[in-house]
Amino acid sequence: METLSQPIKLIATAAMGLESLVKNEVIKLGYENVQTENGRIIYDADLSGIARSNLWLRTADRVKLLMGEFEAYSFEELFEQTKALPWEEWISKDGFIHVVGKSHKSKLYSVPDCQSIVKKAIVSRLQQAHNLQSRLKETGARYKVEVAILKDKVTLSLDTSGSGLHKRGYRVGQGDAPLKETLAAALVQLTNWTPDYPLVDPFTGSGTIPIEAALIGQNIAPGFNREFSAEEWDVIPSNVWEKALEEAEDLANYEQPLDITGSDISHEAVEMSKQNAMEAGLADLISWKQMQVKDFVPKSEKGYLIGNPPYGERLSDQQTVEEIYKNLGEIMASYPKWSVYIMTSYNDFESKFGKKATKKRKLFNGFIKTDYYQYFGKK
Template structure:
């Protein structure tokens, strides 16, 4: 039997269109974009491939059912009417989380409890169990999400969030999520034959994500997913998707990627993380001040998430560094510069108006992505 699923790839605010492009690049065409999510249809192999390949999505959820509900009775009966037994075996563990927005059923704990009861009733009936369910088997995380009285019930196929690639051994104080780092790279028109620098590399996330993109390595290649222990997703499909990813990777693609940071410790951390990612000596790491940047190369790319100077004492220092960096980079008119910062006066301090800017959220911090396109050389 061929399973067809409706999937939701969740996305941080501002990244929905990038996630949608990634879904389409996997070959799925019936794609809808909503706030914080991308909805599409696929089969079992598509579910596996989505987890393996989506660089900028937070997680992939499988839609079990959708319906309107304005009373707890409706929520119970319609949840119970869904075919949970197709997904959850009699020993499956299924905790329920929830959220509610602009809905009559606003008490999340009550919604969670009712959904749990309804699923228990359905599974006992279908699996022929008179007593309670043991829940000693694989994990099936259910979410009940209400929006304007519409209920969406999903299973989380990913497990740990997709930003957890499995390579981060250590990190700095304010690490950039891998999914956002991948988005910053994809929002440029960098190609793997061009030099790529991050002058504030921290734990190395942006250069590592650039290298994975540059060699077309699936971001989920080195980690595990929740669906791997599910009976209705054949294990051979995961093997098939991994084999396909191995064939699609271009390990021979030469890369000129450099990560620099003022901190010796962060350079060591970056190097260790790159080795864990299987990128070994592909990325060069260098301890230096960003303002000491110099190169003879033309038409390269700088993609950085510098300190924002949010603490009062740091602000002046950080703004002085932005100003000096702007002066240094004037000497490299062919270079493309992309800077993510929460400082709203960045263009004035840097000394140049951005070609483009885009609003993005770094966690809960509202930032702008300032994009300076280099001149043709």
């Protein structure tokens, strides 16, 4: 393998509306020259940045290595400029190269053609770099290359994550509309909850919000429990990953006491949440309860309620959902020092809950456009 030209540029991709959170996480990791674009944060890092970003970014979808950006209006330009990049610094000569692509408002609109040209260009570059006459073996580590073309500007990147970062490795079971772990972490980070206060999720589903809150509360790296595709790349020495894991172990605060409860009307959901919390190594840290929302009674004067309740998307469910919102509003009215955060696509939430939100934020839950209603508790 070649030696690397440092520093490198990384791209952390973000769901729409979460860019500012991902940016803050990147800055908190100590990286510089951080730029925010639509759906992605670009920043300078070194090799250890690949490991640390994958381990620590709670709200990003994946981490990619930026290989190059240029304009291309013909297949020939795409081929030549792709071939001009130092692929041999990253991809081993027996690497398995898989190219994915997308194109938007560009002359080069045929994605399959762009993918095959990029692959040809990379192969040609590797053959030259390694003096190979024959075809590449492609029996080694996997390298997923993305060619993304927007208004004729081509961005080429290598995916370092493998499966998306929301796959933390703790989810054994999930309900029909599971909340992505990255979004659940975002819902917690958008509040000013600290572990000294109780946190309750009365619509816990498969337990994602309480589990992500516990990871945040004890400063446990969300990627601690899983593997990433860049771990197989020869160019990154294994001690880079070992160091990053050691740092995560040192920074975790397993002694931090937590008061986190997840409840759900469904017995299956509660059982599933217990299983998932156990997989995440948090079995004793979260209390689980089978309960209807109308039976919820806060145990302390001050606390945080964070929930992703049913939205009533189907007309037949609407009445039930309105009833839930109304019950919740009535209960919380007696606890003015509690902060309440609810994500829903139901447009008339405030009137059912009985109070205007302090603040609203637009978020996407998958493809569903939702509002995050934020009610700040009295000081």
